[in-house]
Amino acid sequence: MTALLQPVSVVVVNHNAGDLLLECVEVALSQAQEVIVVDNHSIDASMETLAARFPEHGPLKLVYSEENLGFAAGCNVGITLTTCPHVLFINPDTILGPLSLGKLVQALDGDASVGMVGGLLTNLDGSEQGGGRRAVPTPWRSFVRAFGLNRLSGWWPTVFFDFHLHKQPLPSEPIEVEAISGALMLVSRVALEDVGPWDEAYFLHCEDLDWCMRFRQKGWRILFVPDAPVIHYQGHSSRARPMFVEWHKHKGMVRFYRKFFSHQYPGFLMGLVGVAVWIRFSALLMSHWIKVAANGIRGRGG
Numbered sequence: 001m002t003a004l005l006q007p008v009s010v011v012v013v014n015h016n017a018g019d020l021l022l023e024c025v026e027v028a029l030s031q032a033q034e035v036i037v038v039d040n041h042s043i044d045a046s047m048e049t050l051a052a053r054f055p056e057h058g059p060l061k062l063v064y065s066e067e068n069l070g071f072a073a074g075c076n077v078g079i080t081l082t083t084c085p086h087v088l089f090i091n092p093d094t095i096l097g098p099l100s101l102g103k104l105v106q107a108l109d110g111d112a113s114v115g116m117v118g119g120l121l122t123n124l125d126g127s128e129q130g131g132g133r134r135a136v137p138t139p140w141r142s143f144v145r146a147f148g149l150n151r152l153s154g155w156w157p158t159v160f161f162d163f164h165l166h167k168q169p170l171p172s173e174p175i176e177v178e179a180i181s182g183a184l185m186l187v188s189r190v191a192l193e194d195v196g197p198w199d200e201a202y203f204l205h206c207e208d209l210d211w212c213m214r215f216r217q218k219g220w221r222i223l224f225v226p227d228a229p230v231i232h233y234q235g236h237s238s239r240a241r242p243m244f245v246e247w248h249k250h251k252g253m254v255r256f257y258r259k260f261f262s263h264q265y266p267g268f269l270m271g272l273v274g275v276a277v278w279i280r281f282s283a284l285l286m287s288h289w290i291k292v293a294a295n296g297i298r299g300r301g302g
Helices: 019-029 046-053 071-079 100-109 139-146 149-154 189-195 207-217 242-261 267-301
Strands: 006-014 032-039 060-064 086-090 094-096 114-122 184-188 221-232
Touching (some): 006 019, 006 071, 019 046, 019 086, 032 046, 032 071, 046 060, 071 086, 086 189, 100 114, 100 184, 100 221, 184 189, 184 207, 189 207, 207 242
Parallel strands (some): 006 032, 032 060
Antiparallel strands (some): 086 184, 094 221, 114 184
16 A cells, blocks of 8 residues: 555645645545645644544654744745655645546656646536636736636637636646646655745745746746646635735735736836735725625624
């Protein structure tokens, strides 16, 4: 049985993932040689449940942080403990399919120019999620999607291109893409050491896009593997603090745009991009508080 385990170190960054963490780790341990769980100061019982299930388990390493370091920093802590030639970064709300890790390793090892691969992210009903295969969301592409102009892609596909590719037909074999999701990233040790660790200036969101950009800048190819399905309970850990997550998401977007596109766009346009990002966040915040207030009124009325 041990011989069937893939030469992969799995890194899971946990923050209040609940029972899903146990399922994620159990499945990962059945396919990979080692699993490292970095806990970002959870206040639920997820880590206690996991430790009780595996009181003495050599392939499983548990790391406890005294503060929430953020996703990127948590991943970097996990990297320091990995020993295998490949490293899989997987969210605690993501469950590998029975043969998925083997398919991912096969795709990664099939070409020395490939540095990162991702699988087919699905909802519970088997439908494909957005984000598992995508193009880089440049400022223009983000503008197109934000204002619904991607509906015009049928007439002008190169101008009004939607960077989410999940609505395109599922390919029959691995294909090269510009970016995959940080919910599931398998990288080679060689590529990781060449590119460097995750950018810890991102707390949550956009750090995966940053890494994809840096891999491609270094000449490493990124593949989407359609026959490696994984179930992703998207947003499970963020439901309790939606605006906290949105704040860091929008903050990450601004950093990502400035870091990679400031040399391509005039300064005033980059300024407008930043303003547009925070206007969007303000609208989401207002909508959130309106819903909270409405629910409070209904609650008192009941």
